[in-house]
Amino acid sequence: MNFWEWYDCNLSAAQQENVQIFELDWLILRLTSLDKLDLRLRSPDIAQKITPEILTKLDQLWQKRLSDRVPLQYLVGSVTWRDLDLKVSPDVLIPRPETELIIDIVAENCQDSMYENGVWVDLGTGSGAIAIALAQKFSQAEIHAVDYSQAALEIAKTNSNRNHQQVQFHHGSWFEPLANHNLENKLAGIVSNPPYIPSIEVVNLQPEVTNHEPHLALDGGDDGLDAIRELINNAPQYLISGGFWIVELMAGQAEVVRSLLQINGRYTNIQIHQDYAAIKRFVSANKK
Ligand SMILES: C[S@@+](CC[C@H](N)C(=O)[O-])C[C@H]1O[C@@H](n2cnc3c(N)ncnc32)[C@H](O)[C@@H]1O
Incomplete structure (x- = not known):
């Protein structure tokens, strides 16, 4: 043939x-x-x-x-995300095109030197995509990245070397490694694309996702908001005054997250941002 x-x-x-x-x-x-x-x-x-x-x-x-139904990116072992060449394997979520926008939103909202030269963290870094792109954008900043999956962190480290960006990687659950590194009241920004899919939906997604992507990266608990609640409740302890907070969400969660931020009382300037498909995909805020 x-x-x-x-x-x-x-x-x-x-x-x-x-x-x-x-x-x-x-x-x-x-x-x-x-x-x-x-x-x-x-x-x-x-x-x-x-x-x-x-x-x-x-x-x-x-x-x-x-x-x-293996995703092509896993078969080939890499993906282009923004202008980064990233290694991917079934140990990490394949970084999605809509997540690229999180970097643009940060750049637009954080033009002051307190952000550009500050300390940032990417919580749930997976392939390292967000942390590496942040390091590229804010070349004078100190960038940390956390993941609960040791296997994901190994890939993220490969990717930061491959793309010549300095990121400090930490293994552990959400803020736990940051406490160990004395980062309370030090962060200019917290960025996260956490697991946000309700548990019951994780098994019914398209087979490429359900059967091949890590469920640790997808499953956000009963209503999908377990990780986001954790990020809302604990971030103020780590952010400096005015520090920037942003998370990615699924369709239908933005208004609930806005309310959770308002009820928390330690945030101001709460904003919802849409993705390329006009879905309310991100919520950002600043620590009061
Ligand atoms: C939706 S993926 C995002 C990956 C990457 N940031 C991206 O945008 O492509 C969520 C990530 O959170 C990590 N994660 C899940 N539970 C965690 C926890 N308790 N602490 C830290 N990271 C966690 C997963 O391993 C996964 O890498």
């Missing part, structure tokens, strides 16, 4: 299996020297660029994608 026969046959297979057909192009572009134009124009010299070995490799990965 030549490359184009294989390509057409697997485009049809993708449609039958309800897998997005652009993913096949994504895999080919990631693993070969072809570019989008080669695929679009069905360039005739493609046969020379795709050796039988590469075609076999493509086929093995694509069949795994179709039959086991």
Whole structure:
């Protein structure tokens, strides 16, 4: 079978299996020297660029994608997020495009030197995406990152080295490692994309997520807000006055989180921010 026969046959297979057909192009572009134009124009010299070995490799990965519903990013072992090249494995959540916005919101709301030169923490760092992007944005700041998963932290460390950014990684639950490092009343900002999916929904997500992504990264307890309550209740002890607090949420949680912040009484300037799909995806606030 030549490359184009294989390509057409697997485009049809993708449609039958309800897998997005652009993913096949994504895999080919990631693993070969072809570019989008080669695929679009069905360039005739493609046969020379795709050796039988590469075609076999493509086929093995694509069949795994179709039959086991493994996300392509895990099959390839990396993802581009903002301008970062990040290693990913089933030990970490695949960083999502909408999460990229958290960095832009921070940059927009934290232009003072107290933030740019301050101490920041990313709670639940996973692949390290947010912490590494923060380190890149605030090159004079001190960036810490925490995760409960030791395996995730190993990947995050690889990613900070790969992207030449300095981040201090800590193993433990939420604020616990920060207390051990005397960071009370020291933080200019706390950023988090915590697990926020209600437990009952975690088992009913698309198979790529439920069967392959770590449930520790997804499961937010009965109403999805366990971690967020922890972050609301404990952050004021660690933030400086005026310190910035932001979390990512799922659709439908923003108003509840706004109320929890108001009831807490130690926050001001509470704001809801939308993502690219106009979903109320983030809530930010400042410590009074
Ligand atoms: C939704 S993922 C976010 C990963 C990454 N920050 C991102 O945006 O792609 C949530 C992360 O929180 C971590 N986590 C879960 N429970 C935790 C806890 N008690 N303390 C610290 N981290 C925790 C998970 O291991 C996971 O890496």
